[in-house]
Amino acid sequence: MALLRQAGTDLADVEVKAAAGGLPKSVRDTLSAFSNDRGGTLILGLEEEHDFRPAPGFDAARIRDALAAACNDDMHPPVRAEIEIVSLDHALVVTAEVGELDPRFKPCYVAARGEYNGSFTRGGDGDRRLTDFEIHLLHTNRGQPDDDRQAVAEATLADLDPTSCQLLVARVRQRQPGAFAGLPEDQVLRRLNVIRDDVDGVTRPTLGGLLALGAYPQQFFPQLNVTFVVYPGISTEDVPVGGPRFLDNRSFDGPIPVMVDEVVTAVLRNTSVRSFVDGSGRTDVYDYPAEVVREAVANALLHRDYSPYSRGTPVQITLYADRLVVANPGGLFGAITEDDLGGEGVTSTRNPVLAKLLQDVRLPDTGRMVCENRASGIPTMLRELRRAGSPLPEFHSRITRFKVIMPRHSLLDDETMAWIADLGQPGLTPTQHLALAEMHAGRPVTNGTMRNLGLEAHRATTELSDLVNRGIAVRIGERRHARYLLAPDVAPMPPAHEPTGQLGDDAEELIWQALADGAELSRRDLEARTGLSYMKVLRALKNLEITGRVTATAPARSPHRRYRRVSSAP
CATH class of the missing domain: 1.10.10.10 (Winged helix-like DNA-binding domain superfamily/Winged helix DNA-binding domain)
Structure with a gap:
């Protein structure tokens, strides 16, 4: 409640309604939105326009029963929310913790309005109706897409790079002789789904084969490439007077191994080297370690949506003065959530043919493969960032888009360490220092965040609970949906009494x-x-x-x- 009153409006995962005259119809939209997004908290019985104070005339027992009925009878599939009556400011309000729906059953929609008119997601602090394309993606998430296995019309075997194909065949024959040693090259490529017959019986490259081994896939799919833009400031509008709008603006074509290699080179060329202190002394590293950039770009190209709806959208890499952003079409696939990312053995891909091929296709001029296909990409990123003293990346998954944001600064810089010291909290662990630094930067911390910092799940919960007990953090949400923020009276807020014309931050x-x-x-x-x-x-x-x-x-x-x-x- 303190956060709501501080913000003066609903939060992305907290919706408040007065409900003094009965259960609002819009509650059903919110139940759908929370179920289709990352879950959230619904609070009934407070008036937002009156600083979230209790609504006069609110009947908690009646609204609780009406809400339970709406969850069960008005939603498809039914919403299994945890509904309670709680006391607040000497009055009773109704709260409902709504969990994210299993991807196999999305979208959740208002039954009376149908799937295409009654499906919602969260947008800022409100509910937004899902588009037909978003619903299509949710449908494909229920099974295994085969877009990368489809033959590419008009492409021929001559569009595959012969050297890349020969190297691939030689590697799989050596690695899996029982399956490939005695087969001719064309049979090996067919068994690997690099080529297949189309409906007319003509042998053509598959989409996955063309992207992994093609000479120039963009001949058939011009936008299945990577764009790279460097801005001088921290936003697209932050342009110095008389200065350039872009510091660099390029696109990268070719098969995936070539694009990954060229993008990494371009990012490193546009970043600087900084120093940080570790156990062995002062170490110089790029703002974004090469291994981290390589894994982020390879993941984006491997896991992006390749359905016909998304083939007009490239992977987009944007470098600002304070962060690097890697974005690709299509959110997380399968039952994976943002909090699962970085966990050991956590993997799910919508492009299994491409994943299989890229574990045996080399990056240019190196002996290493594009990816290992062992769920090691994000753990590698986290390990390298921890080693470089950098903040952990932020992962943002929506139905149509997945985005990785990597801050540029050092996580525990002198200013942040001084701020932690001023909190006057003795006995904080190193991981609690890192968690507070994340919160200080305005990023919520979850149990998954702490696990990515190297803790076991039970220890992560213990350390976060300790920050709450100390009064320097607050928890929003329950169980797996819980996130932790700085307590409102701890968060560094700009003073409200600054002299006119002096902006606080x-x-x-x-x-x-x-x-x-x-x-x-x-x-x-x-x-x-x-x-x-x-x-x-x-x-x-x-x-x-x-x-x-x-x-x-x-x-x-x-x-x-x-x-x-x-x-x-x-």
Whole structure:
């Protein structure tokens, strides 16, 4: 509740409704959205417009029963929420913890409105109807897609690189002689699904074969490539006066091994070397270790969606002054969640033919394979980042898109260590220091985050619970959906009493500049323009409103709500 009141609006995974006159119809949209997304918490009986105070006339027992009935009778499949009546500010409210639905059964939708009109997901602090394409992806997630196994119309065997094919055949004959040693090359390629007959009986390369071993796959699929853009600032709009809009802007074609190799070279060419202190002394590393970039790019190309709906979208790599972003079409496949990433043996791929091939296809001019196909890619990234003293990457999975964000700075820099020391909390473990540094940077921490820092699951829970017991962190959500943030009175908030014209922190400065020239922008517009996180934008806007520099153009719940500078403010 303190976080809600601090933000002044709902959170991405917390929805609040007054429900004083009965159960709102929109509750069903939220149940669908939470089920199709990462889960969330529904709170009924509070008025957002009155600082989330108890709603007069709210009947907790009646609403609890109505909500339980809606979960069971109005949703398909039924939503199994944990519904409780709890006491708050001397009143009773109803809470519901809604878990993410198993991918095999998505989408969850409002039964009376049908699958294509009644399926929702979360968008910021509200619910958004799923598009037909998103529903299609959820359907394909129930089984095993075979897009990479399909023959490519118009392609011929001459479109495969003969040297790459010969090296592949030689390797699998040596590694699996029982399956391949006595077969001619064309039979080996057929058994590996590099080639197959189309409906007319003509032998053609498959999509997976062309991407792994083709001379130039973009002849048939121009957008199945990688784009790379380097911006001078921390957002697409952060351009120095008179300076270039891009520092680098390129696209990379060819088969996957070539694209991975060239992208890594381009990223390293556009980053600098920094030093950090480890157990052996001072070590110099790239801002983004080459091994980390290689694994991120290879994963994006291997696990992206290759269905016809997504073949017009490339893998996109964007380098800002403070972070590297690798994004690909298609979210996580199968039963894997963001919190599972980095766990030992955690793997699931929508492109099994491509995964099988890339474990035996070499990167250019090296003896190493593109990937091991052993669920080792993300653990390797985490290990290398820990070794370099860098923050762990952020993973963002949505139905149509998966994104990896790698911050540029050192996780435990001097400023962060001084801040932790000022907390006055003796006896913190090294991993608790790292967890607090993540929270200090505005990133929520989960049990999975702690496991990625090297802890066993039970120890991760113990250390996070200790931070809560110390009063320096709070937990949002329950069980596997729990995430931990800095307690509101610990989080470094900009002072509300600064002199007029003095902006309290960089977030306020970025938003102040984005609203120049009379611009009226939504919260999402400000996130896009500044590159700031959801919570940082909310906090900065709240402080700017308190100090009278920014005003909102509509009530908090209005879809037309925008923010603009106050004309009298300097």
